[in-house]
Amino acid sequence: MAELATRVGTLSLRNPFLLASGIWGESGESLAGAWGAGAGGVITKSIGTSARAGFPNPTVEQYGKWGMLNAMGLPNPGIDEYPREIEVALRAGATVIGSIFGGAAEEFATLARRMAATGVAALELNLSCPHAEGYGTEVGSDPSDVEEIVRAVVEVVRIPVIAKITPNTSDPAALAAAAERGGAAAVSAINTVRGLAIDVRLRRPVLAHGLGGLSGPAIKPVGLACVWQIYERVRIPIIGVGGISTGQDALEYLMAGARAVEVGTAVTQGGIRVFRRLVRQLSASLGELGIPSAERAVGAAHSAGQADLGARSPARAHIAKPA
C-alpha cells in the first residue's frame, strides 16, 4: 500500500484529498461528515465579515457529468456566527482549514485573526472568486494586491496561510510568486473558470447573477496547466484543485507539482463517499506504477516534460526544402 500521508509546509494531512471550499462547508456537521467520509482535511466555506445570502437562485447549471457553472455569490453566515460550526468539526477531530474572503488587505487581516482564533489548522485566502463584484478576481488578479493581502494576513496569524489563485488571468504563476513574496506557506489553484450560460427560450442568462464559475472535469486541464506553471516558478508547496473526480486525476495533479488536492464538484456524483473511493484509487494507481508514496509523485512530470521540449524545438522538425 502506497503511503498517502502528505505535508503541505508544516501542515500534515492524513491523505492528499481536501474538501474544497464552498462544498459541504456551511455547517459544522457537514464538515465533520466529510472528514468522517475520509477526506484528508476540510476547507470551510469562504467566510466574510458579515452574513451574506449570496445571489438568488438559479445559482447552478449542470453540463452532463463534465461540468457545472455556479454563482452562489459567497453566501456565508459571517465571522460572528461561523466559529460554532468550526467547533463542531474540530470536536469531530477534523483537520480544518478556514477559508476567508474580503475586499482589501485590512479586511482579510481582521477575518484571518478571528478565523485563526477558532483553532483551524491553516487559512485559505479566497483571492479568486470570479463572480462577486468587489471581491474575488478583482482583488486576486493583480500580483501587487495579492502580495499585500497575503503579507497583511501572515503578519497577524501563526498558522500556515494558503493563497487560492484564480485561473482567470494571463499569468497564474505571477500571482503565485506574489503570494510567495507576501509570505504564503502554500498556494492552491484553481478556483472556478469564468463562464456563462444562456437560455435561448427565455432569452436570458440562466444564473440569476449572469456570470458564474465553471467547475468539474471540464476544468481539469486548466487547473493542471496552472499548477504546472506555478511549480516552475515558485518553491512553496501547491495544492491542486479543479475537476478531480478519480484517483488518477489526483495523480496527474501531483505529477504536475501539487502536494495535495481539493475536491469539489465530484461530490455531486455519488456523494461524499467519493473521498473513500479517491483514496483507494490513488493508492492503487501509485501501487501499479511502483511509486511508494504520494509525496514521491510530486512534480514527477516536470523532468520528462522539460527534456522533450529541449530535444525537439519547433525549428527542427519536418520542414522540407521549398519545392
Add this chain to the structure above:
Amino acid sequence: MAELATRVGTLSLRNPFLLASGIWGESGESLAGAWGAGAGGVITKSIGTSARAGFPNPTVEQYGKWGMLNAMGLPNPGIDEYPREIEVALRAGATVIGSIFGGAAEEFATLARRMAATGVAALELNLSCPHAEGYGTEVGSDPSDVEEIVRAVVEVVRIPVIAKITPNTSDPAALAAAAERGGAAAVSAINTVRGLAIDVRLRRPVLAHGLGGLSGPAIKPVGLACVWQIYERVRIPIIGVGGISTGQDALEYLMAGARAVEVGTAVTQGGIRVFRRLVRQLSASLGELGIPSAERAVGAAHSAGQADLGARSPARAHIAKPA
C-alpha cells in the same frame, strides 16, 4: 424560414457560421470544401512570416466528446507560399478571412499588407494563441499591445480587421476595448483556454509542447462569458467562438452579443457536414422562438439579464434576523 444572412461591420455573410482558424485551413481545397459544405465564410490557418513546422506530435489530446487540447504550434507554410492556397478558395467563390500572427506590430502590419493583397474579404489577427512562446498570449494579453498592433494593421489595409481575443485574461472586455480604440472593425472571442494533460504512466505531459489550448463544448461557457462581457463594453461587432456544436449553441452566442460565430472542434464530430446541420438547426431554433432573423437575436439576452440583476441584489434576499 428565418433569415440567416448577417453582417459583421461591412462584411456580409450568407450565414453566421465561419470555419474557425486552424481547422481545415492549410490547403485552399479544404477552405473551398468548407465553403462548399455550407460555411458562411472560412478563416485561414494563422499565417506567419515564414514556414513553421509547428510542434512535434503529440499535438492533440481528446476528452470524450466534450473537449480537446491542442498545441499545434502555429504550423503554416508562411506568407510567401500561402497566397496560392487562398487563390484556390477564392476561385471556389468562398468568403475568405485571412488570419495572421506575429510577434510585434510591425510584423503584423507587413503580414496584413501581404494577406490583404491576396483578395481576402477581411483579416483576423490571432492575438491569442496560448501556446507559442513569443507569440499569441504574450502579445495579446496586454491592452496597450493589442491597441498598437490593431492600429498598425488598420493603417495599412482597407479591409475590415478583426482582433481575436484570448480568454486567458482577467478582463477580456478591456482587450476588446483596446482593439476598438485601435480601429478594429470587430473582435472575435475566444481562442483556446490554456490547459495541460499529463500521462501518469509516462510521468510526462501528453502534448510534446506541454501546455496546450482547450477547445470544444467544455469552453462554451467561457466563450459565452467573454462575449457577454465584451458586448457590455464595446460597440463594434463581436464574433463568438468556442465549443459551438449545435444551432442552439450558436443562438446562445448570438443572444450573448455575437453577430457571427466560428466553428472549430465540432468538425471532429461527423466532419465538415456539421455546417449544413448548424445552418438547419439555427434556422429551426429561430423559427420555433418566432425570431425572424439571426440578426434580431443579437444581444437579446442582455436586457432580461440586466433586469434580473437589478431586481434582486444579493443584499435583498433571504437573510433572516439573527436568531
Add this chain to the structure above:
Amino acid sequence: MRRVVGVTERVLETPSTVTLRFPFSPPAVPGQFVMLWIPGDDEIPMSLSFTDGETKGVTVKAMGTTSAAIQSIGPGTPVGVRGPYGNRFDLSPRRILIVGGGSGAAVLAPAADAAIARGSRVTVALGATEAAELLFRRRFEGMGARVEVATDDGSEGTHGFVTVVAERLLATDSFDAVWTCGPEVMMRKVAVAARASRTPTFCAVERHMKCALGMCDACALGPLHVCVDGPVFPAEQLLAIPEFARWHRDASGRRVEFGHR
C-alpha cells in the same frame, strides 16, 4: 437537466394556493420535488403534487415574494424546471395515516393516490387555518380516503391543530405507517404520538435549497442533506437530530429558530 416549459393549466386550490401543471416527461415518484424557476425572480424547491404521466404539477402556497409571484402565473407562462430530485415515500404499508398541515398536502396527495392504487387504506388528518384553506380535501375524498379535518379558527372540523386529530386517530385506530408533512413542530408532535404505538412514521422536510445536488450545503439538517438524502426521512432519524423542529438555516447559512406554533 433544466427544461423550460410553458404552464398548461392553473387551478386555484384554496384562496392562497394554486396548482400549476406543465409538460415534464422525466419519470417521478411521490415525495420527489423539482426546482421551479420563475425567470426574473427566483428558483425554489417545490414538491410534485402530480407525479404521473407527461404533465406534472406543483401546488404552491403564497409564503413570500416568489410564491406570491407564482400565484399570478397563468397558462402559457414559461417556467424552468429541473429534477425530479430526492427520495420517495415507501408505498407498501397497508393502513396509512396521513397528517398534513398547510401546503404539506401537496406532497402527500400524490403519495396517497399511489398507495390507494396499490390497495392500501388511507386516512387523512388535514389541517389549515380555516375551512377554505383545507388543501386537496376533495382530492383525498375523491380517491377514497377517509378525511378528518381541523381548522385553527374552528370554521370546520376539530377546532385547533391537526395534531390533535392525529393523536386521536393514533390512539383509536391501528396504522402500519404515518406520513406527515407540514411545520416541523407539528411533524415532531405527530412522530412522538406515533412512537407510542410503534407506528413507523415518515416526515417530508423542507430546508432552504440552492443547488439541490448535495453540494452547496444550504439544505444541511444535522448530518443530512435534505435535497439528496430526503426530503422524506424516518421520524426516528429526525428525532435524533437536535436541530429538528428547533432551527433551520437561512440563505446565508445562519441558524434561525422556528417560531412556535
Add this chain to the structure above:
Amino acid sequence: MRRVVGVTERVLETPSTVTLRFPFSPPAVPGQFVMLWIPGDDEIPMSLSFTDGETKGVTVKAMGTTSAAIQSIGPGTPVGVRGPYGNRFDLSPRRILIVGGGSGAAVLAPAADAAIARGSRVTVALGATEAAELLFRRRFEGMGARVEVATDDGSEGTHGFVTVVAERLLATDSFDAVWTCGPEVMMRKVAVAARASRTPTFCAVERHMKCALGMCDACALGPLHVCVDGPVFPAEQLLAIPEFARWHRDASGRRVEFGHR
C-alpha cells in the same frame, strides 16, 4: 482515446524493418492505422500490420529519426497508441492482386490474410530494393498467396520495379480488384495499368498527419483528408486529383514535390 501500453514483442522483419506487437483491445480492420507515440520523440501514423485479437502490431521501416528510434525499441518499452483510425479494404472481391512496395506490405498483409480467410484468391506482387528487404514475403506465402517479387538490384525475382510485375500480371490474368500501397508514383502506375482491364483498384495513401481527427488539415490531399476519408481510396478518385503522385505537404503545410523513382 490514447492508451499507453508496453511493447510485448519485437521482430526484425528485414534489415530495415521491425514489427512491434502490443496489447491494444479496440477492434480494428485491415487498412486502419494508429497514431504511435514514442514518448520523448514524436507520434507518427502507422498502419496496423496485425489487426486481429487483443495484441495488435505495427511494422515500421526506418525512414527518419522517429522510425529509426523505433527500430531500437524492445519488449517492455511503453508506447502511446490512439486509434484505430481510417477506413478499410473491401474484402469481398474473389480474385485480388496485391501490389506492395517498401513498407506498403505492412498494411496489405493483414488485408490479404482476411481476404483469404473469406475464401478469396490472392496474388502478391512484392517489390523492394533488394531480396533481404522483401517485407512479409514468407507471411504472404504462408497464408497461401501466390507471390511474385521484384528487386531494384535484381538480387531476386524481376530486376526492376514491382510495377513491371504488376503490369504483366494484369495483362495475363484476371482480377476482381487490385490493392496497392507504396510510393504514390508506383501506385499511379499500377492504377493506370489496371484501368486498361477495368479492374477496380484501391490505394492506401500516406500524408503527413498530426491530429488524425479530420481537423488540422495536415493530411489534406486535394479535397480529401487521408486520416478520416482514407487511407484507402479508389484509384479513380485519386487519379482525378492533380496533386496525387505529384506533391504532398510537409509539416508546415508547404507543397513538396515527390522525388521521381
